[in-house]
Amino acid sequence: MGIHYFIQGLFVLVGLLSVLAAICNWNWFFTAQNTQFIVRNVGRKQARWFYALIGILMMGTGIFFFLSIQGTV
Template identity: 90%
Template sequence: MGVHYFIQALFVLVGLLSLLAAICNWNWFFTAKNTQFIVRNVGRKQARWFYALIGFLMIATGVFFFLSIQGTV
């Protein structure tokens, strides 16, 4: 059962990282090799919106599964 909480926390933490990077416009995040594909294809402003959305969805997913597991216990 503890693994579920770890995965949920990981979703929330990664979502927060993505959301904060989009809000704060962190240069190190948007110049990283893994984000360059999105930045090159849609531009930095749209990439920030994309990563904000991804971050929000990851946070929501972690919270949703936390609440659904709490309901089954």
């Protein structure tokens, strides 16, 4: 059961990283090769909104599954 907590924590941490990158407008994040597809197609401002939304969804997913596992134990 311990692997579930690790994966949920990873979701929350990666989501937090994405939200912080969007809020702080980190250049290293938005110039990375993996983010260039979104930045080129919609622009940096919309890419920041997109990654903030993705981050919130990832954190929400991690928290939701943490709470649902807590309810079954």
